[in-house]
Amino acid sequence: MVSENMLEILACPACHSKLALVGDSWLICQNDACRRKYPIEDGIPVLLVEEGDKYVEVPVEELGK
Ligand SMILES: [Zn+2]
Known part of the structure; x- marks a missing residue:
């Protein structure tokens, strides 16, 4: 479980933007670029740039739960 407090301190390792929690399974970078x-x-x-790279082209609706 990722808490709101935890969300506050987490940032995208690639661009350091804020992350949004989707379901309980994904963190989405809020930077459109x-x-x-x-x-x-x-x-x-799993806040690894290589991991985030894999899902750049996957629409949020199609992410596995
Ligand atoms: Zn980012």
Whole structure:
């Protein structure tokens, strides 16, 4: 579970923009020029640029839960 407090301190590792929580499984970069998406695995956000790169082209609606 990612809490609101945790969201406040998390930032995109690529561009350092804020992240938005989608469901309980994804953190989405709020920078339109970046749009990397980071999965949350077993409650741990995987904030790696290489990981976010994989989902840049995937629309938010199509991300797996
Ligand atoms: Zn970003």
